[in-house]
Amino acid sequence: MLSADRSQERLARRAIALVLAGGRGSRLRQLTDRRAKPAVFFGGKFRIIDFAMSNCLNSGIRRIGVLTQYKAHSLLRHLQMGWSFLRPEMNEFLDLLPAQQRTDEATWYRGTADAVFQNFDIFRAARPDYFVVLAGDHVYKMDYSHMLAEHAASGSDCTVACVEVPLAQASEFGVMTADSSRRITGFEEKPQHATPIIGKPDRVLASMGIYVFTADFLYAELERDAADPTSEHDFGRDIIPNLVDRGRAAAHPFEESCVKTTPDAEPYWRDVGTIDAYWAANLDLVMPVPSLDIYDPNWPIWTYQQQLPPAKFVFDDDDRRGMAVDSMISGGCIISGAHVSRSLLFSSVRINSHARTREAVVLPEVDIGRHARLNRVVIDRGVRVPEGMVIGEDPQVDAQRFYRSEGGVTLVTAEMISRLG
Numbered sequence: 001m002l003s004a005d006r007s008q009e010r011l012a013r014r015a016i017a018l019v020l021a022g023g024r025g026s027r028l029r030q031l032t033d034r035r036a037k038p039a040v041f042f043g044g045k046f047r048i049i050d051f052a053m054s055n056c057l058n059s060g061i062r063r064i065g066v067l068t069q070y071k072a073h074s075l076l077r078h079l080q081m082g083w084s085f086l087r088p089e090m091n092e093f094l095d096l097l098p099a100q101q102r103t104d105e106a107t108w109y110r111g112t113a114d115a116v117f118q119n120f121d122i123f124r125a126a127r128p129d130y131f132v133v134l135a136g137d138h139v140y141k142m143d144y145s146h147m148l149a150e151h152a153a154s155g156s157d158c159t160v161a162c163v164e165v166p167l168a169q170a171s172e173f174g175v176m177t178a179d180s181s182r183r184i185t186g187f188e189e190k191p192q193h194a195t196p197i198i199g200k201p202d203r204v205l206a207s208m209g210i211y212v213f214t215a216d217f218l219y220a221e222l223e224r225d226a227a228d229p230t231s232e233h234d235f236g237r238d239i240i241p242n243l244v245d246r247g248r249a250a251a252h253p254f255e256e257s258c259v260k261t262t263p264d265a266e267p268y269w270r271d272v273g274t275i276d277a278y279w280a281a282n283l284d285l286v287m288p289v290p291s292l293d294i295y296d297p298n299w300p301i302w303t304y305q306q307q308l309p310p311a312k313f314v315f316d317d318d319d320r321r322g323m324a325v326d327s328m329i330s331g332g333c334i335i336s337g338a339h340v341s342r343s344l345l346f347s348s349v350r351i352n353s354h355a356r357t358r359e360a361v362v363l364p365e366v367d368i369g370r371h372a373r374l375n376r377v378v379i380d381r382g383v384r385v386p387e388g389m390v391i392g393e394d395p396q397v398d399a400q401r402f403y404r405s406e407g408g409v410t411l412v413t414a415e416m417i418s419r420l421g
Contacts, residue, residue: 008145011152012060014129019052020112021136022069027274029403030413031380036068038136039075041363043285043294044330044346047078048272049136050303058299059144062092063126066136067115069099082304095122111233117222128215133235135209139281139292140269141299146257151212156250158243160184161210163254163269164203170194173206174236178251187244189237208254208269211235259299266291276407279378282344282361286328308332308347320353380413
């Protein structure tokens with residue numbers, strides 16, 4: 001008899017992962033003006049999509065389709081450069097599937113479900129037994145093979161991964177209720193008045209946008225949905241609520257397949273869909289013991305990265321000391337007589353003498369001028385912060401010059417700087 005691990009490995013080889021990466025992510029404001037949300041930088045050297053992709057590889061799923069639409073060039077380029085090592089002759093592949101009007105000459109992807117439906121001929125040719133459908137814009141570590149094994153053992157047609165979130169955040173998610181057998185009994189998309197978990201009045205059960213389907217069942221459901229003129233052809237708005245109404249969907253708790261370094265660590269999953277959430281999730285990584293462990297050699301996060309020299313810290317004068325405290329500094333950075341505190345610097349950032357950053361998320365190729373002071377900021381790629389500029393100390397001034405979030409985080413882009421003259 002096969003061991004549980006070996007059985008899960010074989011199930012993973014019979015599955016195809018479909019990463020839905022077509023969304024703009026408009027709540028990230030100017031960070032998604034030129035790139036899709038899954039292509040946004042995260043964690044010092046990664047893109048957001050790298051977490052779902054790495055989860056696939058580490059779970060043993062090595063047949064992956066990525067469905068793209070909105071401003072996909074940087075995302076496609078990243079995937080081509082960093083994820084082209086899968087080998088078709090070993091029954092592995094990465095298929096990049098932009099909207100290309102496959103079903104007729106007038107229809108682009110109308111929704112997440114339609115994106116999968118339009119590529120059915122490609123997926124059928126690979127003859128999978130299961131589909132693992134994933135959002136490409138969340139940050140977390142999860143072993144999908146556990147969820148896949150539970151799905152196969154239960155005989156479910158559809159299994160939905162779920163995570164507990166605060167009741168106050170219910171309007172941001174698809175919220176579920178489930179019975180003692182884990183059958184989903186109710187589903188509401190972004191409700192204003194959600195039903196809390198029994199015994200936990202301040203928590204709700206939220207869909208993670210992760211679904212496992214038996215292949216033949218998904219083919220039939222999406223054909224039914226494609227023929228429905230009233231449908232928006234979306235998994236969260238149409239497919240899953242329909243299956244819940246028919247009693248065909250089961251819940252899978254995230255904590256059962258979350259990959260954690262220590263048993264008592266928080267099950268970490270973040271939808272980094274707003275500037276505040278994006279800033280906070282990046283700074284989570286600079287904590288002494290972060291809940292999201294990107295240093296775990298047993299569950300590596302793969303990505304494409306440039307060949308860069310190590311970070312450098314120069315000058316040790318009393319009034320000009322290059323140093324960083326409680327921070328993450330990526331390759332190619334130069335901290336030249338500046339002070340960096342509780343910040344995350346992406347690749348090839350230069351911070352010049354007497355400048356100071358605190359609680360700053362600084363994307364690649366930024367240059368921060370002498371004597372600048374930055375606090376609670378996100379600095380977009382390629383920005384040149386002028387000498388002496390102060391950001392994050394006067395909310396009224398920041399709101400006039402830049403974008404300031406409800407949580408008090410200031411977003412700075414090159415276009416904003418250029419408008420200042």
